[in-house]
Amino acid sequence: MLLEFEQPIVRLEEKLAEMKELAEHSKVNVSEDIKSLEKKIQTLKEETYKNLTRWQRVQLSRHPERPYTLDYIYSITDDFIELFGDRTVKDDKAMVGGLGTLDGQTVMFIGQQKGRNTKQRQMRNFGMANPEGYRKALRLMKMAEKFNIPIVTLIDTPGAYPGFEAEERGQGEAIARNIRDMFMLKVPVICIIIGEGASGGALGIAIGDRVLMLENTWYSVISPESCSSILWRSWDYKEQAAEALKLTAQDMKGFGLIDGIIKEPLGGAHRNIQWMCNELKKNILDELKALSAMDANKRIDSRIEKFSDMGSVIE
Template identity: 75%
Template structure:
């Protein structure tokens, strides 16, 4: 059963009427194909209109939609083969960070990403997509392995942040993320980073240093979530919508600030509306970007990567 957000209620009402019409037609053996077609067109028009004028907060809500595809969903639909690799070789395996060698249209890549859960048990197992230090160390281990075998790296970013627990700090959360930032700048293979959901703080940045950093249309990327920003400024979560507008955290905003390199379009209605189509779009984007990056030498890629990130930000004296 499809889940609807608050602002999708008009669509939910029309789709409810459509389902009811189809049930009555089937029960009473009545031909209502013309009425069904008219209603489907109305739903399609409404969906296009609604999703063409989304606010920043609505895009944040879409990035967290419970039906939205996660890293393993994309891997399942995009990859012909996938061999998951586990463990950081220091502490343990971190289920919040998944990765391994995959094959897309005959091309081998290393794919790494944060993974959330669908139900309570899975969310606890995946720690709500919030990696511990061993998750970032595992990610770096896999990147170094990809570099050793000269395979490109694709990272899929979807996290509310790195895990902020005491045990994570004791095991060096900050150091693990900082090391990833340093090492990713110097990787000799192509690196593509894609925000597929939430891109929060250093938890996202720890796997987001790449030759191309892309964002799906209905995602966000910022140092803090709108709720936490609202809590700091107004001491209440009630101003999260105003915070989202002020933070300018959407894909369009990030592209205009030159903090990311491009936007990946989603199906009308969001990535959750059609997992298969979204996976096909993402697959084509990855393959096209790899073709572009493979034309450059390792030295050119590293120089461009460093120059791109060094040019970010505004300095005022």
């Protein structure tokens, strides 16, 4: 999939391919022109992705080729075992979780999962969890706490499912309970936004000792499109809404709402998935090492203090 702002890069890459084909099938020496064009393409890429608007970063976060939760988990763990069900209603396919080994250490992984094609998206409900999804997540967190296993959550959702049946089964209560109980978990908790981080759907699994965001992701109480439809009665102002919401990783770090930003390959995580997985694994291991050295009660106190300080102003 080609995004609009990437078109100038693609046109130059097509021209480069033509020049290489010409060099291969003729005696014309264009080696200097090829080197010059390759340098121009690299410079254009660096300038383009360095100066992305907030809306363009939102577009990158939704790229259909971008790695999802299970892509990361299966790549960085040695023997992932998925666990199912909330023991009350059913198994929510939009929320996945289970145990995996990370360099010899067992970790409980939990996250929203989107689908690659129409059938998968319907099965995963586009990554929008129902109450049973959040209750499954909390069940797995409590299990991890019982066996002293650290928790890593991978967040990628356009929001919790807003359907009638979800509200009927207690969507708000399920998210609120997760937020409350995650504050008191005795094991290390690392939360990483890998794509979209929208509203309570994201916050329901995002209370941790460390909250990190990938470079081209967003985190906000509402999506730009929904914000635009409320304020302007139209989705046409989504770019202005994105600017006003200040929802990028860089914005969140500046506000002190997250603890760090994980760098992505040039062009986004989907450009070099294996590199991105290695970078994610490195950051998780580094954070786990630091958090595991802390006393459990001090870790809980620090977690509560961090979130309590958000939005407070001292005059």
